[in-house]
Amino acid sequence: MRVLFPKGKIAVASAAAMLALGASAAYAETPSWCGQKKASIAFLDGFGGNSWRVITTASAKEEALKCPSITQYEYADGQGNTQKAISDINSMAARGIDALVVFGDAGPAVLPALTSVYKAGKVVVPYRVVVGGEAGKNYSKYIGASEKEDGVSWANWIKSILPSGGNVLFISGPAGNSQGLSELEGLKSVLGPEYKFINPAPFDVTNWDPALTQQVLTAEIAKNPKIDVIVSDFGPSLVGALPVFKKFNRSIPPIATSDGNILGCFWTDNHADNPDFKLFTVATGNDNARLAVQWAVALATGGTPPKEEVFVAPHFEDSVSGKPSMVQCRKDLPGDIYLSAQMKGEDQGKLINK
Amino acid sequence: MKATSDPVSSRPDARQILPVSLTREFLTVVISTVALIVLCRLFAPSSISYGALAGSLPFAAILVIVGLGQMLVVQQGGFDLSVAGGVSLAVVVSTHIPAGNNANLLPAVLMAASFALAIGVANGVLVGLLRLNSIVATIGMNALIYGGVFAVSGGIPRSTTPLLAAIAGGDTFGFANSIYFALAILLVVTLVLKKTVVGRRYEAIGANPLAARAVGLHVRLHQMMAYVYAQLTYCIAGILLAGITSQPTAFQGDSLLLPSVAVVVLGGTSLIGGRGFPVSTAIAAFFLNQLSQFALAIGVPYSAQTIIQALALGFGIAVYSFR
Numbered sequence: 001m002r003v004l005f006p007k008g009k010i011a012v013a014s015a016a017a018m019l020a021l022g023a024s025a026a027y028a029e030t031p032s033w034c035g036q037k038k039a040s041i042a043f044l045d046g047f048g049g050n051s052w053r054v055i056t057t058a059s060a061k062e063e064a065l066k067c068p069s070i071t072q073y074e075y076a077d078g079q080g081n082t083q084k085a086i087s088d089i090n091s092m093a094a095r096g097i098d099a100l101v102v103f104g105d106a107g108p109a110v111l112p113a114l115t116s117v118y119k120a121g122k123v124v125v126p127y128r129v130v131v132g133g134e135a136g137k138n139y140s141k142y143i144g145a146s147e148k149e150d151g152v153s154w155a156n157w158i159k160s161i162l163p164s165g166g167n168v169l170f171i172s173g174p175a176g177n178s179q180g181l182s183e184l185e186g187l188k189s190v191l192g193p194e195y196k197f198i199n200p201a202p203f204d205v206t207n208w209d210p211a212l213t214q215q216v217l218t219a220e221i222a223k224n225p226k227i228d229v230i231v232s233d234f235g236p237s238l239v240g241a242l243p244v245f246k247k248f249n250r251s252i253p254p255i256a257t258s259d260g261n262i263l264g265c266f267w268t269d270n271h272a273d274n275p276d277f278k279l280f281t282v283a284t285g286n287d288n289a290r291l292a293v294q295w296a297v298a299l300a301t302g303g304t305p306p307k308e309e310v311f312v313a314p315h316f317e318d319s320v321s322g323k324p325s326m327v328q329c330r331k332d333l334p335g336d337i338y339l340s341a342q343m344k345g346e347d348q349g350k351l352i353n354k
Numbered sequence: 355m356k357a358t359s360d361p362v363s364s365r366p367d368a369r370q371i372l373p374v375s376l377t378r379e380f381l382t383v384v385i386s387t388v389a390l391i392v393l394c395r396l397f398a399p400s401s402i403s404y405g406a407l408a409g410s411l412p413f414a415a416i417l418v419i420v421g422l423g424q425m426l427v428v429q430q431g432g433f434d435l436s437v438a439g440g441v442s443l444a445v446v447v448s449t450h451i452p453a454g455n456n457a458n459l460l461p462a463v464l465m466a467a468s469f470a471l472a473i474g475v476a477n478g479v480l481v482g483l484l485r486l487n488s489i490v491a492t493i494g495m496n497a498l499i500y501g502g503v504f505a506v507s508g509g510i511p512r513s514t515t516p517l518l519a520a521i522a523g524g525d526t527f528g529f530a531n532s533i534y535f536a537l538a539i540l541l542v543v544t545l546v547l548k549k550t551v552v553g554r555r556y557e558a559i560g561a562n563p564l565a566a567r568a569v570g571l572h573v574r575l576h577q578m579m580a581y582v583y584a585q586l587t588y589c590i591a592g593i594l595l596a597g598i599t600s601q602p603t604a605f606q607g608d609s610l611l612l613p614s615v616a617v618v619v620l621g622g623t624s625l626i627g628g629r630g631f632p633v634s635t636a637i638a639a640f641f642l643n644q645l646s647q648f649a650l651a652i653g654v655p656y657s658a659q660t661i662i663q664a665l666a667l668g669f670g671i672a673v674y675s676f677r
Contacts, residue, residue, distance in 0.1 A: 049509025049604065175656045205656040210511075210599040211413065211606060218409030219650035222400035240600035243523075248405035262513055262601055334454070335513035335601060352510060353453065 033294045034067030035302030039098040039123075041070055041293070046085050046105025046129070048077035051336035052284060055348050059341060060101065060289040069301040072097070082106040089113040099123035099300035101292045108132040114139050123299040127292035128285075128311075130178060140299050143292040145311045147179050147233075150282050151186020153315055154231050154256035157280040158191065161254055161320060165194025166228030169220055171204040171213065173234065183233055198224050210240045217241040221248055229254045235281060236260030236336070245274070254278040258285070259316045261345070262335030264328045267319065278320050279327050282313040283340035290342065316340040379622025382673055383634045386620075387641045390648065398651035406647060408530065412523070412598045414643035415536035416591050418636045420610050421617035422543050423587030425635050428618045429560040430580045431627030432481055432488035436473065437614050439499030440585050441607030443469055444592025446507040449514055449602060456517040463593060470589035473499060474582030482578030492581075507604045514600050522597020532594045536636070539587065544632045556580075561628040613642055620670040638670075 043060045045053060057075060064070050074097060078085030085106055090113055092100055100117065104110045104126045111131050115138040118124040124139040135141050158168065170187065172180030180203045204220065206213040221227065221244055232238055235257035245252045252274040257263070259281035271277045288311040298305040316339075317327045328339045337348035394402045420437060427434040444466045451462035473495065480491040503509075514523075524531050547553035559566040559576045567573045588607070596602050619625065620642070621635030645666050649659035 049504075051510045054508070054510055200653050200655050209603060209606075209609070210601055211595065211609070214599060215410055215413055215646065216650060218406055219401065219647055221409070222403050222406035223398075223651050223653065236601055240598070244405070244409040247408040336511060352512075 030068060031066055031294070031303075033298040033303040033306055034069055035298065035300075035304075036069060037300070037302045038069050038071050039297070039300035040072035040074070040096070041099040041101065041296060041300065042074040042076065042092040042097045043289075043293070044076050044078065044085070044088050044092065044100060044102045046078040046103050046110075047080040049080070051334075051352050052286065052338065054351055055338060055341060055343060056103075056286045056289045058347075058351050059286050059343050060293050062343065063290040063293040064297060067297050067301065067303070070297060078105065080105070082109050085110055086113045089117055093117040093120060093122055097122070099296040100125070101289070101296045102126045102131075103289075104129045104131040111138060123296055125292050125296040125299070128288050141295050141305075141309070143288070143295055143309065143311060145285055145288050145313065147182035148186035148189075149312050150233070150258075151183035151188075152190055153186075153282050153313075154183075154280065155187045155190030157256050157318070157320075158195070158229050158231075158254075161278060162195075162228055165192070166196070167198045167224065167226050168195050168229050168231060169204070169224070169227050170197055170199050170202075170231045171206050171216065172232070173206060173208040175205045179233060183231075187231065198227065206234075206237065208234045208237055210237045213237045214241040214244065218244050221245060221250070227253050229256060231255075232257040234258060235263040235284075239263055239266045239335075242266065242270075251276040254280075256280045258282055258313070259328075259338055259340045260284065260335070261328075261330055261333060261337045261339055264317065264339065265331060265335065267327045268329040271319065279317060280315075280319070281317040281327075281340070283316045284338045285311060285313045286338055286341040286343070287311070288313075314340070377622070377631070377634075379631050379674075380634045380637075383621060383637045383641065386670065386673075387637055387644070390641060390644055394644065394648050394651070398648050401644070401647045401651035406651070408525075408528075410643055410647050411640075412530040412532040412594075414640050415530065415532040416595050416598070417610070417613055417617060417639040417643060418536040419539050419587050419591040419594070420614045421621070421635045421639050422539060422632055423584035423591075424614040425618045425621065425623050425630050425632065426543070426587075427488070427580045427584045428615075428623050428625060429557065429627055429630040430577045431560065431563075432492075432577070432580065433615070434477065434492050434581060434584045435489060435611065436477060436492040436496040436499055437584075437588055438605075438607040438611045439496040439503065440470060440473060440588030441592040441595065441610055442503050442605055443473075443499050443506070443607075444589040445596045445602045445606045446503050446512070446604050448518060448593045448596045449512040450507050452515045452518075454513065454515055456515055459515050459517050466589050466593060467586070469502070470585040471582060474585030475578075477581035477585070478578030481581060482574045482576075503604055509604045511601050511603045514596050514602065518593070518597040519600060520597075522594040523600075530598075532598060535590065535594060539590065540632055540636050547630055547632060557629055560630070563627075613639075616667050616670075617642055619674070620667070622674060642667075 041064050064073050076088040078088055108131055111133050114124050118139050125141050126139055127143040128145050184202050204216050206216050239262050242252050253276050267279045291311050294306045315324055317325050319327050330345050333345050333349040334352045336352055339345050447466040448462050452458035477492055477495050480486045481488045555571050556576050559571055559573050563573050595606055617635050617638040620638035622631045649662045
């Protein structure tokens with residue numbers, strides 16, 4: 001993916017980019033985080049192989065191209081390979097890119113590369129995955145997601161539907177992943193001892209794999225005659241597993257999780273038959289990348305950085321209160337899109353169907 | 355582990371009259387499985403409840419199918435490490451090509467099957483005819499197949515077509531349809547292997563290719579076909595897996611590589627080739643699946659779950675090694 005704007009033709013190229021993105025009049029206004037200085041930017045993904053990443057990457061590009069001072073946009077996919085991710089960082093710097101936004105999936109393993117690039121005078125913005133080090137020394141700015149805040153949001157909703165406590169089943173991704181641990185911290189900061197976590201501590205391991213999720217959930221349902229609420233940090237992966245409740249002649253319990261079109265549609269189709277099935281979602285957080293890009297562009301072009309330094313996933317759907325939104329389902333679009341993202345559902349559908 | 359030296363014995367044997375011969379391999383895996391069920395009954399009764407079995411048996415069925423494919427290759431003294439790619443390719447072809455449209459499911463399934471045939475023939479030519487080491491050839495092929503997986507899917511998962519979800523994920527008479535598929539494939543493999551001329555030749559070649567060549571059998575052709583049969587079973591497993599999980603990832607086959615070899619070993623098939631034990635392999639798949647359900651149901655931490663499974667596997671291999 002490469003968008004190169006030759007010098008002297010920036011205005012024309014920008015206009016072309018706007019048309020290509022189907023941009024509205026909003027693009028004509030230069031955002032405050034976009035300064036006057038010309039700069040090139042690269043978006044470095046540690047792993048690009050799922051629909052969430054594809055939509056996030058496209059969101060990052062859309063955001064960067066809102067700033068006419070950006071003369072070049074580059075993308076690299078680390079393909080889940082730490083060595084490739086490190087070499088991507090170094091080669092982008094060697095090619096003279098001014099600002100790097102890095103999804104550091106490999107964690108602290110990419111820190112030495114980030115540090116050396118930062119010391120060579122580049123703007124370096126790691127985001128969403130903690131890479132260690134500190135801002136101003138190893139990189140310019142870290143734009144994290146507040147996973148603890150997600151846990152707090154879920155916990156508050158659980159308290160509202162189960163005021164006197166109950167059995168909570170918390171499932172997350174790979175063993176020991178920092179996201180799950182932060183979410184658990186948020187959950188526990190709100191939920192008292194009357195809420196019993198029935199999964200093995202700290203959470204049930206699913207690797208965010210739908211097949212494994214199904215096997216784990218089956219075992220938990222069989223073992224626990226009473227599950228009052230399920231908390232999961234990847235809602236769409238639950239969809240294959242939830243019909244298992246029917247095999248036990250039980251209603252699907254309330255679920256607090258992150259959004260996805262397939263999950264919204266599953267709720268729409270099944271809540272009538274499952275009286276206990278309530279759904280609360282926070283945004284899956286594709287727009288975290290936009291905040292990171294805004295920071296990188298601001299630092300590279302001399303614009304005003306945004307006020308936010310941490311991406312807090314907004315609440316998205318609540319089947320109980322209907323606020324901020326009732327559960328959404330777009331049957332005309334693929335299941336693998338995220339209606340909580342800023343990018344329109346139709347545009348996401350086009351990306352996925354490419 | 356010793357090779358079974360007498361695969362095409364003509365000795366009259368009372369045990370051969372039974373539909374499943376009561377070999378040592380068969381008895382070992384059956385006794386282990388019964389012991390596991392007793393353990394489940396005592397310590398984790400929830401893991402053998404109807405609901406738990408209904409939820410987990412479809413995955414055991416997938417493992418049975420993949421295990422049978424791997425067994426056919428192992429019988430010829432080979433290994434097929436392209437199982438991960440083969441399954442993943444079938445998953446993405448059967449989900450991405452129809453893209454939610456039931457009408458396109460059949461063409462997608464046919465397409466997946468033709469890919470499987472082509473990959474199987476390629477593996478077979480590399481190993482059977484050109485005499486490449488099977489591990490090297492199939493691991494290279496696996497990388498190549500993953501290129502195809504990315505070409506079809508871009509690495510993006512896609513929701514399953516409703517028709518496929520109903521066929522592969524549905525129930526008939528209270529049992530998951532995938533179980534019937536697994537039983538049907540088991541029946542075909544067993545009958546062909548044990549009751550037909552082709553099958554008897556296949557086992558004889560696996561046991562001793564030199565002797566088989568001396569009596570004029572088409573050794574290379576049979577060795578080549580092993581990889582074709584294997585890919586076809588992976589393809590079926592992949593399509594079923596796509597139906598069972600409603601939003602399969604593009605890498606769904608990865609987690610099947612080790613278990614596919616494990617069930618062959620636990621089922622008693624010698625890794626240096628020879629006689630195959632399809633029924634034992636299928637029971638071993640149930641055993642391995644039930645073992646992970648047992649570990650989940652007793653609620654031990656994830657690290658302990660992994661250790662329990664590894665120990666059981668080590669134990670299974672040891673049983674055959676020390677005889």
